Amino acid sequence: xxxxxxxxxxxxxKTAETMSISPGLRSASPVLILLGLGFLAPLIxxxxxAFAAPKSFDVxxxxxxxxxxxxxxxxxxxxxxxxxxxxxAFLTVVxxxxxxxxxxxxxxxxxxKWAGFVSVLFVFPLFVSENVRLYGWVLFFIKNGVLDGxxxxxxxxxGPEVLYTPGAILFGMLYVYLPFMLFPMSLGIAMxxxxxxxxxxxxxxxxxxxxxxxxxPLAMPGILIGMLLTFVLGAGAVxxxxxxxxxxxxxxxxxxxxxxxxxxxxxxxxxxxxILVAIVSGLALYVLxxxxxxxxxxxx
Amino acid sequence: xxxxxxxxxxxxxxPEGAGHVATKPVLQLVGVKKVFGEFAAVDGINVDFKEGEFxxxxxxxxxxxxxxxxxxxGMESPSEGYITxxxxxxxxxxxxQRPTCLVFQSLALFPHKTVGENIEFPLKVRKMPPxxxxxxxxxxMRMVRLPESYYGKNVxxxxxxxxxxxxxxxxxxxxxxxxxxxxxxxxxxxxxxKALEKELKDLHRESGKTFVYITHxxxxxxxxxxxVGVMSRGRIAQIGTPEEIYTKPVNxxxxxxxxxxxxxxxxxxVGGWTTADGTVxxxxxxxxGVSGKATVIVRPETMRFVPAGSSADNTISGxxxxxxxxGSRMQYQVHAGERIFLVEASRTASGGLSAGDAVTIGWDxxxxxxxxx
Numbered sequence: 292x293x294x295x296x297x298x299x300x301x302x303x304x305k306t307a308e309t310m311s312i313s314p315g316l317r318s319a320s321p322v323l324i325l326l327g328l329g330f331l332a333p334l335i336x337x338x339x340x341a342f343a344a345p346k347s348f349d350v351x352x353x354x355x356x357x358x359x360x361x362x363x364x365x366x367x368x369x370x371x372x373x374x375x376x377x378x379x380a381f382l383t384v385v386x387x388x389x390x391x392x393x394x395x396x397x398x399x400x401x402x403x404k405w406a407g408f409v410s411v412l413f414v415f416p417l418f419v420s421e422n423v424r425l426y427g428w429v430l431f432f433i434k435n436g437v438l439d440g441x442x443x444x445x446x447x448x449x450g451p452e453v454l455y456t457p458g459a460i461l462f463g464m465l466y467v468y469l470p471f472m473l474f475p476m477s478l479g480i481a482m483x484x485x486x487x488x489x490x491x492x493x494x495x496x497x498x499x500x501x502x503x504x505x506x507x508p509l510a511m512p513g514i515l516i517g518m519l520l521t522f523v524l525g526a527g528a529v530x531x532x533x534x535x536x537x538x539x540x541x542x543x544x545x546x547x548x549x550x551x552x553x554x555x556x557x558x559x560x561x562x563x564x565x566i567l568v569a570i571v572s573g574l575a576l577y578v579l580x581x582x583x584x585x586x587x588x589x590x591x
Numbered sequence: 592x593x594x595x596x597x598x599x600x601x602x603x604x605x606p607e608g609a610g611h612v613a614t615k616p617v618l619q620l621v622g623v624k625k626v627f628g629e630f631a632a633v634d635g636i637n638v639d640f641k642e643g644e645f646x647x648x649x650x651x652x653x654x655x656x657x658x659x660x661x662x663x664x665g666m667e668s669p670s671e672g673y674i675t676x677x678x679x680x681x682x683x684x685x686x687x688q689r690p691t692c693l694v695f696q697s698l699a700l701f702p703h704k705t706v707g708e709n710i711e712f713p714l715k716v717r718k719m720p721p722x723x724x725x726x727x728x729x730x731x732m733r734m735v736r737l738p739e740s741y742y743g744k745n746v747x748x749x750x751x752x753x754x755x756x757x758x759x760x761x762x763x764x765x766x767x768x769x770x771x772x773x774x775x776x777x778x779x780x781x782x783x784x785k786a787l788e789k790e791l792k793d794l795h796r797e798s799g800k801t802f803v804y805i806t807h808x809x810x811x812x813x814x815x816x817x818x819v820g821v822m823s824r825g826r827i828a829q830i831g832t833p834e835e836i837y838t839k840p841v842n843x844x845x846x847x848x849x850x851x852x853x854x855x856x857x858x859x860x861v862g863g864w865t866t867a868d869g870t871v872x873x874x875x876x877x878x879x880g881v882s883g884k885a886t887v888i889v890r891p892e893t894m895r896f897v898p899a900g901s902s903a904d905n906t907i908s909g910x911x912x913x914x915x916x917x918g919s920r921m922q923y924q925v926h927a928g929e930r931i932f933l934v935e936a937s938r939t940a941s942g943g944l945s946a947g948d949a950v951t952i953g954w955d956x957x958x959x960x961x962x963x964x
Contacts, residue, residue, distance in 0.1 A: 486695050486699040487699050487702075492686050493664060493666075493686040493689075493692060494712055494765050495687050495688075495713055495716045495717070497716075500716060505701060508703045509702070509703060
């Protein structure tokens with residue numbers, strides 16, 4: 292006791308021991324170095340480029356807000372790309388939530404504890420490159436393609452002209468991002484104990500009431516993670532609009548890509564990327580702050 | 592047949608508030624069977640549950656008690672037979688439309704809701720206004736002895752005993768005609784379990800509801816119940832008051848369900864009931880219809896030491912092999928040749944006996960139980 296009092300009263304002595312790195316920090320260092328080099332450094336570089344002189348590579352040497360000024364210039368229509376990207380991301384999230392919930396629910400009812408495994412099967416297409424899969428759909432929808440050709444062969448007037456429309460882009464996004472919604476959602480639904488549903492029913496609750504009061508709140512963590520994943524991915528989507536949309540709509544990711552490649556204006560691309568990161572993370576953090584996961588999970 | 596039963600029940604008027612054990616059957620099971628493939632999990636059960644009664648159904652795992660409970664609660668439909676509630680056939684009435692409520696073994700509390708919200712759930716289902724709901728919830732919390740401050744507490748932060756009370760209050764909020772319990776006390780430690788058993792019985796008395804309690808512990812059933820039904824292989828082996836089950840078990844299964852007993856398989860010979868080694872036992876109270884073969888059961892607590900100079904109807908000489916303390920009482924393992932007997936005695940009555948002592952043990956014919964095979 293007396294010893295403890297002594298040390299607290301005196302200023303901590305800077306012995307060799309306190310100077311050395313704690314075991315926890317040492318153990319974490321490989322991950323810290325990896326994250327620092329692979330994640331933080333590129334992010335800092337992008338942020339630095341955003342403030343570099345336009346159409347230059349004077350990163351860390353120049354500082355200017357010209358890139359942002361150009362983006363926020365009323366003459367510049369780049370904001371439409373932001374709007375399109377966010378609208379498509381939002382529609383993807385909402386539609387996927389509606390589409391994936393019944394699938395995830397059905398799988399859990401049908402396959403029970405195997406549902407996780409079955410939803411991995413849904414992830415299988417991810418092993419094939421996204422572009423290849425999207426070109427597959429082009430072949431399906433294109434004039435004289437699978438759909439159109441088959442309908443004509445059957446004597447119909449031919450397939451609808453859906454390719455290169457915003458609808459086709461949305462379809463492509465739903466198709467590509469379904470597994471990212473389904474997998475976490477399925478895990479979320481699997482977390483609902485059977486007893487709770489039985490108990491709610493025993494207490495007189497209708498099917499709708501059980502869903503609203505018990506199943507949905509308990510599956511919420513999984514649903515939220517799925518929504519967050521698909522929103523972040525959807526906001527950065529580019530292949531769908533290029534391949535299925537035939538560039539009928541330019542997404543913000545495409546603008547960024549063009550700035551970095553074709554236009555060779557890295558500072559402008561970086562500034563656009565930085566704004567996108569700010570919007571997406573801002574929205575995500577806002578939604579997460581509104582929803583208390585611990586409360587939903589009953590840990591508090 | 593069902594209609595006749597229904598009419599019979601309707602015709603039996605029972606005055607309101609006739610005391611906590613009335614005679615009117617609130618729930619009736621007639622030849623109830625549940626078959627899964629080839630296997631009859633419940634194989635023909637007939638029981639009447641009277642209004643306000645506390646009945647326990649006891650059985651080892653696999654005896655069909657859980658299947659029976661699921662049928663009673665409306666989560667399974669019987670394959671055969673009739674379940675009637677206040678005279679109405681409810682075989683296929685789903686759980687949400689039955690005026691019955693099950694307290695789950697897991698309690699099945701909603702983890703994302705507070706204590707208050709859990710209790711109010713059935714009231715919310717009935718669209719009771721929030722203010723009224725809260726009033727009723729607080730009333731129920733008082734009834735199950737939960738402090739009012741728990742109303743807004745997250746239910747997962749309650750202790751095991753408190754969760755038990757929340758589950759009970761929620762069941763009472765539903766205001767069911769019959770409450771079913773699927774051994775909700777099994778996960779609790781011994782001391783808390785004992786306290787809650789008594790509390791549950793008090794609550795039963797105060798509420799006047801009909802309780803049907805499923806458990807594998809006969810001890811638990813005995814403490815609380817007006818009647819106990821012992822299940823074995825899908826059937827009710829015996830149903831009666833705890834006293835009847837204890838003193839007049841109908842077969843060896845029921846007798847042995849209480850725990851260790853001394854049993855003698857006897858056959859009827861010219862000299863009387865004779866054991867395998869040829870000893871003729873003095874036996875009384877052989878039930879009607881038992882002949883040829885029977886089992887004589889002597890509970891460790893009715894087996895006693897017979898000191899020199901005193902006598903008992905039946906005696907056996909042996910040696911004390913070991914002794915076990917049961918608290919206020921002692922249990923002795925006595926070896927007599929090949930056989931092992933258990934004798935229970937108070938510490939004072941058995942004074943000074945210890946392992947290795949040669950003793951005579953015995954019992955009076957009236958203390959033994961004779962059951963057929």
